[in-house]
Amino acid sequence: MAQYALEVQSLTKRIGKKTIVDDVSFSIEKGEIFGLLGPNGAGKTTIIRMIVSLINRTGGHVIVNGHNLDEAFKETMSEIGAIVENPEFYKYMSGYKNLIHYARMADKEIPESRIEEVIELVGLKNAIHNKVKTYSLGMRQRLGVAQALLHNPSLLVLDEPTNGLDPQGIREFRDYLHSLASQGISVLVSSHLLSEMQLMCNRFAIIDKGKLTHISNMNDSVEGSDQELRDVIFEVENVENAVELLKTNGLIKEVKASKGQEFTIAIKRDTIARANQILVQNNIDVYGISSVKATLEDRFLELTNKDQKEQSL
Template structure:
């Protein structure tokens, strides 16, 4: 059974068809990106999945339970943060967890709270007041609250907004850990294409309230051509080597090799080293951005 199935959702906002016959499903233990331009319907879709707003027609099934007819049972299996985590700043992180555990769980043990504290790696700051937390720490304690009841699906709306690079990296590592070790299905709405490429196994792209594609990020390397940047010295010798593999463009800090296959990169690096070229870094520019814009560049946007 798939943990989340969205079936033919429709939603009108004023006179606009914001969501139109929207359907997709998620497999267990994977991280999904949810992509689309502003006004494409991402946030409204997430709010309907989390039962924060009603749908005009269609249904959402979470672990086989219908949001329409079995709402309470369905929501037991889902954790969600839509926009900013709803926390009490005057309480400590631990007190917030205890408060929400008493609301969500009929019975809870302190070891369950200690377990989620360990999972989000906030042991050293858990007894500080939340108002003293950084945005990244608030995101992590918010996620801790959302997984207190051990959901099988975790939904996050723009979780990296406002985070610095360190906070983004920590959040990414934690979400991967949830999926890989705890078999939780993670569904992340984001505008940051680079982060989706690094974090996600798959990405669902919507535009004007409709699913326009589902991308398998696990297959994104195979047979695909990229522009690959090589930070090397000396550049003149490296240009001679790289020219044997394709068209080379020199930038201020690197040499860019166009139309390079991912699987050819090790052979290129070996050729550079054999020519006594020092290789400091290799970076490849993936084509998700190009694919995304080809799917979403249309005129007009519906309300978000």
């Protein structure tokens, strides 16, 4: 049984003398939502188009569920469902008739029970017999996912799937993807909406100028390691005495912010308990301790700025 839903090995795309995608490699586990992040023009869409065979690769390999795209094209593509651009449907037909139409074009027979199953899965049961022209953008996106899932793929590939959706539509779409992942379907998604990707993905990779510059688990990357400084808010009885105690014991050098009974300091995660212990032992009541979590946007800017500085040296 294949270990990964998708393996991308040394993917490269050159047009003339210009390298658009440069030796990109990553893998996606089964049931994982994996995000491709990067500025416009970084190469994200080119990578996705090569994975789903919309454009040729200059080099590298694409392996889906153990099937190499070069050696078993039909078997590999049957494992992939994709929405690379806004899904297009016959607007004068109902959602159901559109799905019937796509099912008839599939390489293998798709029973009516499967069509009903994907309709239920994407939450369109109450609107599936309405004409597509009456659908909201979010409903059309969900119908697109239903169409991509008809042939029961193991990997769903989505390029900017939440473009144009309102906040409610984005949240619903995210929930559908989590539901799919819980059933073992893997998802590769690209987007420039970093706050949304933070809520959606298990892991992410940053693509910049065609190169893969960073890849990590979402929670680990945002929260940082135990040895990294993080902003922590302490709510205490006496801020002035608390700060002096922490400075005297060498736990902090300065306070980043202070308001009322709260003060914010930069401290390592494994030092927070020690700071609390010192305060309590010195009869300073501690009412609350909370971390100021960095956002994916903070981490993204930190990583991309770091890469730019390194390249300029």
